[in-house]
Amino acid sequence: MDTLLQGFMQIANVSTIVWMAIGSIVGIILGALPGLTATMGIALMMPISFRLPTATGIGLLLAVYCGAVSGASIPAILIGIPGNPNAIVTVEDGLRMTKKGKAGQAIGGAVVASFIGGIGSMLALMLFSPLIAKFTLAFGPAEKATLALVGLAIIASVSGDNIWKGLLMGAFGMCLAFLGTDPFSNQLRIPFSKYLATTPLSKGLDLTSTLIGLFGVSEVFIGLKKSFVGGQHVEPVKIDHIFPPFKKILSMWKIILSSLGIGILIGAIPGTGASIAVFMAYNMAKNIAEHSNGKLEKLGTGALEGVFAPEVANNAVTGGALIPTLALGIPGDSSTAVLLGALIIKGVTPGFQLFTTNMSLVYAIFITLLIANIFMALFQLLGVRLYPKVLEVPQQILLPLVLILSFVGAYAVAGQATAVGIYNLGIALVMGLIGYFLKRDGYPIAPIVLGLILGGMFEENFRRAVKLAGGNYLTFFTKPICLLFMALAILSIILPIIAKKRGKR
Amino acid sequence: MKRSAIILSLLIALIVSGTFSAKAVAEAIYxxxxxxxxxxxxxxxxxxxxxxxxxxxxxxxxxxxxxxxxxxxxxxxxxxxxxxxxxxxxxxxxxxxxxxxxxxxxxxxxxxxxxxxxxxxxxxxDPFIVAVRKDKPWTSLQELVADAKSRPGKISLGNAGMGGATGVASVGLNLAFGKVFNVVPFNGGADLIASVLGGHCDVGIFSQSEVVANINSFRPLVILSEDHSPLASLASVPTLDEAGYPEITVPGGxxxxxxxxxxxxxxxxxxxxxxxxxxxxxxxxxxxxxxxxxxxxxxxxxxxxxxxxxxxxxxxxxxxxxxxxxxxx
The missing domain is CATH 3.40.190.150 (Bordetella uptake gene, domain 1)
Known part of the structure; x- marks a missing residue:
């Protein structure tokens, strides 16, 4: 209790509160701008945090982190462009809600979901850190490879009506993931390698630029076409029911709990991340909704459930990723890697010892995480009535704006590496064209993203696992977690097909 | 036509020389x-x-x-x-x-x-440290190498990526010991620590701060530098020389x-x-x-x-x- 009080004293001052408020606002803005990621926001604020007391500095960075993860849902819901990869899945139902005129409710729901995810994962961090940290260590290369396999199997549920089109797109995404350099030998693995060797393409496609192209630029082309064939009818935005009714939230308890669990665990496993967690949470929620006897809306139709699942999960990743960061000194994702650096430069050594020697700082970090989530919800809700006004902007102004934002985002991903930035612009444009033609002909986009994110993770960990086993490919069948995951992956491909066949009869 | 071409080329020359002289000035007051x-x-x-x-x-x-x-x-x-x-x-x-x-x-x-x-x-x-998880049987580098020599290719030695300094150090060590280790590249230091702590990889090559963060779980076997670590918690870790391998030199840091x-x-x-x-x-x-x-x-x-x-x-x-x-x- 004494240490808790000491921890509280470290942050009970005006400067901490003010810096965290600033961090929260900066985070939300950065998160909402396509291409600017949470990691970038934290790196940007790091020099400031060095000049502040340790707990205050960490509080500032956590505020940016939570704000950015949550802010990304705003453009995902309103215009179908995820602010960063964390919000890819939020597009699925969020954008459909907007098209039904329920943008306010979608954003309000996303904020509530983010808050639940953030607070839930903070509690897990406070109560079960050592336990979860130990559990995640059971995930070696073999386990991670099969986890990626489970993720890839989700393609079946995000494929829309045609599972074969989905699988095709997933394979396309995986092909894209393999472009670049071999992760083991640094050998080039691209077509025309003689000419492309010295270009940024030699390190593969930049994920964020590809997403901006597939989601953002392609929408501009679609909008452009619609404006030629005739005016697009957009439902007027109603901003009354911003908060989802409490009863509705309660009815989704299964979805909330499963998303929370997935977010915390995936966040805690180093080398994974929010972009994987959101897909898994969405998939789980889809199954839950289908077996709810009509109590829950079907996902993929513009359901609040479909916004809740990924938004709970991606904010649950924040607390989850902090677990190995604090308990083991191993960052759970790229954002917490920067946080870890900020702690080290302050002379704090994260890891097991932190919990025994400097518990007051650990408590201070927990409390700042709580404040970060409260600020995030507060500032988001202040804006909820404001954001949907974007949709009232006429198409001829909105489309160029979206295009500009997309290009600025793709360029900015590279930071100050201007040459890389130019190449990213090219990637965004080409992917935009590909995305346009695919969407036009009814091919789902989400499987490409899954393939792109998980393809690399699968390949690398698969090869590493085989290398560790001295070349024995059967190593995957000797580990219980791997067997479980492989069974899960097979089931999640087969079950929807069987269900569909039964439905037809 | 000709005149405008001349004017144009003059203009270009002017601009070019202008930038050059501006540069010269900039150099002068660096x-x-x-x-x-x-x-x-x-x-x-x-x-x-x-x-x-x-x-x-x-x-x-x-x-x-x-x-x-x-x-x-x-x-x-x-x-x-x-x-x-x-x-x-x-x-x-x-x-x-x-x-x-x-x-x-x-x-x-x-x-x-x-x-x-x-x-x-x-x-x-920043010198590297070769470490294993505490519950592994090897208490010194010599024991580890002896075991590796008795069953070549069975003990895995992880690094944080082939292209980086830990990759070079691990390959160098493996060469020095007659390639008896199974050198496995990981995706960065964090990935490697997690795999060694989780028992998926036997031996790891780490930077000092990574070992300090998990000093309760790791057993450092050797520091790849000529002198002892300046850090109190790692000061007792032996150098290659003290560990019984004075003839080996690897760029270990x-x-x-x-x-x-x-x-x-x-x-x-x-x-x-x-x-x-x-x-x-x-x-x-x-x-x-x-x-x-x-x-x-x-x-x-x-x-x-x-x-x-x-x-x-x-x-x-x-x-x-x-x-x-x-x-x-």
Missing amino acids: PDPEKNITIVVPHAAGGGTDLIFRKLAEEMKKVSGVNFLVTNITGAGSATGTNEVINNEADGYMLLAAGTHTTAATMQGLTDGYKKLDYIAALNW SFRSLMVKKGTPEVAKKWLADTAEKAFYSASFQKFMKDNGLIPAFYKLEAFAEYDKGIIADYEVILKEAGLYKMTN
């Missing part, structure tokens, strides 16, 4: 107090390399009054950031946070690297330095080297190095170029042996 000097760190913010240069930048700013900025440009090992410096002006306003990562990336053909860079200042070494694009004016290089020297010997930076277990190795300009020849020679042997050497000329 460093321009209005300009920032950027240090490009080719690794992620918050990592070991990044923190050293952020601290150094702060001190360089203090001793010179000129604004030093740190920018992280990551990708392709360290090649993306290195290329960014090489593709910019050789005007002395952009420095590269260089080191063993630059040597490795250059030899792997990922960048023209040190062939197109000039030497400013060598800074320090990550080395950090400052470099600029080749062709940078001598005035600028000298000013930067002197400023780096002052910052390096400041009480604050010295304390930072001591607190983080960094071993000082300051050399500037020609002396640094001479020092780097030794590192290049060591690396060449190992990278060629590992099949990673792709440098064409």
Whole structure:
């Protein structure tokens, strides 16, 4: 209790509160701008945090982190462009809600979901850190490879009506993931390698630029076409029911709990991340909704459930990723890697010892995480009535704006590496064209993203696992977690097909 | 028509000469107090390399009054950031946070690297430590090597990535011990620690801070430097010499330095080297190095170029042996 009080004293001052408020606002803005990621926001604020007391500095960075993860849902819901990869899945139902005129409710729901995810994962961090940290260590290369396999199997549920089109797109995404350099030998693995060797393409496609192209630029082309064939009818935005009714939230308890669990665990496993967690949470929620006897809306139709699942999960990743960061000194994702650096430069050594020697700082970090989530919800809700006004902007102004934002985002991903930035612009444009033609002909986009994110993770960990086993490919069948995951992956491909066949009869 | 062409060419000549003379002026008053000097760190913010240069930048700013900025440009090992410096002006306003990562990336053909860079200042070494999980049977390096020799290829030795300094060190060690280990590259230090802690990989090669963070779970076997660690908690870890292998030398650490694009004016290089020297010997930076277990190795300009020849020679042997050497000329 004494240490808790000491921890509280470290942050009970005006400067901490003010810096965290600033961090929260900066985070939300950065998160909402396509291409600017949470990691970038934290790196940007790091020099400031060095000049502040340790707990205050960490509080500032956590505020940016939570704000950015949550802010990304705003453009995902309103215009179908995820602010960063964390919000890819939020597009699925969020954008459909907007098209039904329920943008306010979608954003309000996303904020509530983010808050639940953030607070839930903070509690897990406070109560079960050592336990979860130990559990995640059971995930070696073999386990991670099969986890990626489970993720890839989700393609079946995000494929829309045609599972074969989905699988095709997933394979396309995986092909894209393999472009670049071999992760083991640094050998080039691209077509025309003689000419492309010295270009940024030699390190593969930049994920964020590809997403901006597939989601953002392609929408501009679609909008452009619609404006030629005739005016697009957009439902007027109603901003009354911003908060989802409490009863509705309660009815989704299964979805909330499963998303929370997935977010915390995936966040805690180093080398994974929010972009994987959101897909898994969405998939789980889809199954839950289908077996709810009509109590829950079907996902993929513009359901609040479909916004809740990924938004709970991606904010649950924040607390989850902090677990190995604090308990083991191993960052759970790229954002917490920067946080870890900020702690080290302050002379704090994260890891097991932190919990025994400097518990007051650990408590201070927990409390700042709580404040970060409260600020995030507060500032988001202040804006909820404001954001949907974007949709009232006429198409001829909105489309160029979206295009500009997309290009600025793709360029900015590279930071100050201007040459890389130019190449990213090219990637965004080409992917935009590909995305346009695919969407036009009814091919789902989400499987490409899954393939792109998980393809690399699968390949690398698969090869590493085989290398560790001295070349024995059967190593995957000797580990219980791997067997479980492989069974899960097979089931999640087969079950929807069987269900569909039964439905037809 | 002809006249306008002449006027046009005159105009072009004027503009070109104008920029040249502007440049000449800029050189004369280096460093321009209005300009920032950027240090490009080719690794992620918050990592070991990044923190050293952020601290150094702060001190360089203090001793010179000129604004030093740190920018992280990551990708392709360290090649993306290195290329960014090489593709910019050789005007002395952009420095590269260089080191063993630059040597490795250059030899792997990922960048023209040190062939197109000039030497400013060598800074320090962060020596690597070979460690295992505490419940593993090996209590010394000799026991580990003996076991590995009795069943070659069965004990895995993990590094944080083939192209980086831990990769080179692990390949070097494996060569020295007759290739009895199964060298496995991981995706960065965090991935490696988790795998060794989780028992998926037997032996790991780590930086000191990584071992300190998990000192209760790790058993450090050897430090790959000539002297003991400056850190109290690792001071008792034996050197290769003490561990019974005085004949073995491997480049066992990550080395950090400052470099600029080749062709940078001598005035600028000298000013930067002197400023780096002052910052390096400041009480604050010295304390930072001591607190983080960094071993000082300051050399500037020609002396640094001479020092780097030794590192290049060591690396060449190992990278060629590992099949990673792709440098064409």
